[in-house]
Amino acid sequence: MILAFYPSGLRPTSSEETNMAVGIFAGIAVRDFDSALEWYKRLLGAEPAFYPNDIEAVWQLAEDRHVYIIRDLGRAGGAVSMIWVDDPVAEVGKISARGLEPVDVEKHGSVWKYVFHDSDGNETGIGGEVSTTE
Template sequence: MAIDLFAGIPVHDYGRAAAWYEQLLGAPPAFLPNDTEAVWELADHRYVFIEVRPEHAGHALHTIFVDDFDARLTQIAERGLKPTERETYDNGVRKAIFRDPDGNEIGFGGAPA
């Protein structure tokens, strides 16, 4: 069975949010379905998208697990963003949390160092 995932992130200001997510993800959107949405493909059939929905902005919680945790954080820092929080769980899994201009939480997780 093929599965596509679209994880939505409600935002107030399309332009500000799109610029921030380009900075975080290191690429422009993969496609623009309309004037109020932008979509980034993280991996085959796995997408995150922003959508102007001011009444819901700031409530998204997403964690993206990556194989290249340290390299990913270095690349994001080189683009000018730093995590607002970092966590290491008892099992050694690490997480770096970023907050977009609306306060939505986008975390990157990685295996123990």
């Protein structure tokens, strides 16, 4: 299950504020659309939710939370993002079974981030809280 991600300073602090709608539509520029499409299918474990045109593919991670790839030669390779999940160890196990391995693991106390790089160098982290007994 993909959880909501609130950037530092934007996390709701009271019960009233938790009803605030938060959405994201994050893009990742790539050079070779067809190759990137196959890579992101393996990373995300699903076909895209839709294709707006022949150079974009969009995955819905959760309600109002999307990530997309777009062929854009001039901007490819500079994306840095993280997808917060409720069990990053299990999620990375599924990704590994689909043939992708993280290039690094960053551990910040109980929050771990597994780092993946596509062929353009875009970084996608899969992270979340990990039980301290692991």
